[in-house]
Amino acid sequence: MGNRLSKIYTRTGDEGRTGLGDGTRVSKDHLRVEAFGAVDETNATIGVLATHELSAAIAQTLVEVRHTLFDLGGELSVPGFTMVTAAHTxxxxxxxxxLNADLAPLENFILPGGTRAAAEAHLARTVCRRAERRVYALSHEEEVNPEGLKYLNRLSDYLFVAARAINQHAGCEDVLWQPGQRPE
Known part of the structure; x- marks a missing residue:
């Protein structure tokens, strides 16, 4: 898929249009570009999370996730192309x-925080939710692989659980939401 880039800039996007993987030129704010851009942002935030010392299980899953997100971005950039399957989900x-099996049942809403790595997992979760919304918006206008949407939905759940597991592993409690809490 695609050619190896020997030159990074092409100047072809200088006037607000970009090329899809099938050669079609679209506006840079096209829903499809928004969708694969949001998936790319998700991948980048997970890349930042992956720089932390994580459990082997989380680290391995994040490697697989990043490759799958790149595949999903690729399929979104080529209308009608599919790479993400039910097996990925x-x-x-x-x-x-x-990962969830070792965590205490959740009895309260939690706020992003605890360790820095857990906070970054929460950030990745919120960026993933945005990607899911962008892909869903695209699905109203054009055909998209429904498995990609399922994968993004499950990934945001995984990142939430990963944040809790990261805190637990570090001996740091989750930050519990306290309704109506005001600073003094």
């Missing part, structure tokens, strides 16, 4: 269930 669900 099922694998992520298995990793999520295994």
């Amino acid at each position: 099922e694998r992520l669900e298995g990793d999520l269930d295994a």
